[in-house]
Amino acid sequence: MTSAVTTDKSVRPGYGQLLRTPGALSFVLPGFAARLPFGMLTISILLLVQHATGSYGDAGIVSAVTGVSMALFAPVMGKLTDRRGQSAVLVPVVLAHATAVSTLTALALLGAPLWALALAAVPAGASVPQVGPMVRTRWAAKLEGSPLLPTAAAFESVTDEFTFVVGPVLATALCTGVHPAAGLATEAALTLLGGLFFAAQRSTEPKTAPQAAHGEKHASALSFPGLRVLIVAFLGIGAVFGGMQVSLTAFASEIGNPGANGLLYGVFAAGNMIAGITMGAVAWKIGPRRRLILGYVGLTVAASVLWAVNSAVLMGAVGLVVGxxxxxxxxxxxTMIEQLVPAASRTEAFTWLTGAVAFGQAVAVIVAGRLTDAHGSSYGFLVPLGATALALATLVALRAKLAPKAPSRVVNSSAPAATTAEPAGREHANERGIGHRTPVTVD
Structure with missing residues (x-):
C-alpha cells in the first residue's frame, strides 16, 4: 500500500500525477459521491423543521444538535474504523444513517414536538459516515513518504469545500422547489448508495492493525500530543466557518441587501477553493509546521478586519482574503497527521480534526448569533477573530509538539548496517514531506 519515493524528482507534485496513482480513482469517485450529502444535511434539516414548525429558532436547535452529535461521535467511528476496517464500519453506519434521517423526516412531517425532533437529530448526526477521513487514510497509506501527500491533502480540502458549496445549494433547491423533505430524502439516498459503493472498493482499503506487522502497540490517536494541538487549531477554523455564516447573513440584511448573503459567502468559499488548488500544485520550500503557523497568522490578520467593513464590495474582498x-x-x-500519528490510528486522528471543525462551527454559530442579535454583525465577526487568535497562540506556545517523530520501525531490514544513523535525516526530510535523499532546511 505504501508508495516509496526516493527523490524529489521522481514524482512531481500535481493533481494529474496524483490522480494517476494506481487505484486512486477507484476510491476518489465513490468517496466524493458519499461526501456530497455532508453539505446537505444541516441545511436540509433547517429548512424542513422551519417549514414544519414555522420557527427558525426551533430549526436552528435541531440543526445544532445534529452538528454537535456528529462532532462527538466522529472520533468514536474513526477509532472503530482503525480497529475493524473501513468496510466493516461503513456498511452498518450508512444503513443506520438512512434510517435515522428517515425517522427525523417523518417526525417533522407529522408535526412532532421540538424535544422529539431534537432527540431524533442525535442519531442522525452520530451516524454521519466519516468518508472524508477514510479517503484521507487511503491516500496516506498509498503515498506515505511521497511528495504527493501534500497534494492529496490539498485535493481533499478542495473536495470538502466543493461539497460545502454545492451541497447547500442543491439542498435548498430541492427543499424550496420540490418538497420541504426532498433535501433530506436525497441526502439519505446519496449517503447510502455512495457509502456502499465506497465500501465495496476493498483493494485500496488500508489494512487493519498495521501495528501487528511492525511490532507497534495500538494507541488512541489522542495519546499523541501533536494531534491535540491540531484539534485546538481546527476548532478555530470551524469557528471561522460558523461565524462567517451567521455574520454575513446579518451583514447583508443590515446593508439592505439580504440577497447578497449567498454571493458573499460564495466569494469566501471560492477563496478557500482557489488557495486549496494552488496549495496542491506547489512544491513547498518550508516545513509544514512553519506553514501552519504562517497560515494562522494570515487568517488572524484577515479576520481582524471583518468587524470594521461597511460595504458589500469591501466585504467580498476581505472575505476572499479570509478564504x-x-x-x-x-x-x-x-498533511501533518502522517508525521504525527502512526498508521494504526490515522482514521481516528482525521475524524478528530473533522469533528473539531464541526464542533467549532456549531459553537460559533450560537455565539455569533447571540452577539449579532444583541449588537449587530460587527460583533458577530469578532468570533472568527477571537477563535483564530486563540488557535494561533496555542500553535506558537506548543509548536514543539508538532515536530515529526523519528521512525520507530525498520523500513528495509536488508539495508546495510551503515544506514542506522539515517532516521534523524529522514525526520528532517519528512518535515518537508519529500524523499529522504534530498537535502532540506527545516524550521
Whole structure:
C-alpha cells in the first residue's frame, strides 16, 4: 500500500500525477459521491423543521444538535474504523444513517414536538459516515513518504469545500422547489448508495492493525500530543466557518441587501477553493509546521478586519482574503497527521480534526448569533477573530509538539548496517514531506 519515493524528482507534485496513482480513482469517485450529502444535511434539516414548525429558532436547535452529535461521535467511528476496517464500519453506519434521517423526516412531517425532533437529530448526526477521513487514510497509506501527500491533502480540502458549496445549494433547491423533505430524502439516498459503493472498493482499503506487522502497540490517536494541538487549531477554523455564516447573513440584511448573503459567502468559499488548488500544485520550500503557523497568522490578520467593513464590495474582498488564508492552515494540518500519528490510528486522528471543525462551527454559530442579535454583525465577526487568535497562540506556545517523530520501525531490514544513523535525516526530510535523499532546511 505504501508508495516509496526516493527523490524529489521522481514524482512531481500535481493533481494529474496524483490522480494517476494506481487505484486512486477507484476510491476518489465513490468517496466524493458519499461526501456530497455532508453539505446537505444541516441545511436540509433547517429548512424542513422551519417549514414544519414555522420557527427558525426551533430549526436552528435541531440543526445544532445534529452538528454537535456528529462532532462527538466522529472520533468514536474513526477509532472503530482503525480497529475493524473501513468496510466493516461503513456498511452498518450508512444503513443506520438512512434510517435515522428517515425517522427525523417523518417526525417533522407529522408535526412532532421540538424535544422529539431534537432527540431524533442525535442519531442522525452520530451516524454521519466519516468518508472524508477514510479517503484521507487511503491516500496516506498509498503515498506515505511521497511528495504527493501534500497534494492529496490539498485535493481533499478542495473536495470538502466543493461539497460545502454545492451541497447547500442543491439542498435548498430541492427543499424550496420540490418538497420541504426532498433535501433530506436525497441526502439519505446519496449517503447510502455512495457509502456502499465506497465500501465495496476493498483493494485500496488500508489494512487493519498495521501495528501487528511492525511490532507497534495500538494507541488512541489522542495519546499523541501533536494531534491535540491540531484539534485546538481546527476548532478555530470551524469557528471561522460558523461565524462567517451567521455574520454575513446579518451583514447583508443590515446593508439592505439580504440577497447578497449567498454571493458573499460564495466569494469566501471560492477563496478557500482557489488557495486549496494552488496549495496542491506547489512544491513547498518550508516545513509544514512553519506553514501552519504562517497560515494562522494570515487568517488572524484577515479576520481582524471583518468587524470594521461597511460595504458589500469591501466585504467580498476581505472575505476572499479570509478564504484564501483558510486553505493553507487546513491542508497543512491534515498533511501533518502522517508525521504525527502512526498508521494504526490515522482514521481516528482525521475524524478528530473533522469533528473539531464541526464542533467549532456549531459553537460559533450560537455565539455569533447571540452577539449579532444583541449588537449587530460587527460583533458577530469578532468570533472568527477571537477563535483564530486563540488557535494561533496555542500553535506558537506548543509548536514543539508538532515536530515529526523519528521512525520507530525498520523500513528495509536488508539495508546495510551503515544506514542506522539515517532516521534523524529522514525526520528532517519528512518535515518537508519529500524523499529522504534530498537535502532540506527545516524550521
Amino acid at each position: 484564501l488564508c483558510i486553505a493553507p492552515a487546513l491542508i497543512t494540518g491534515y
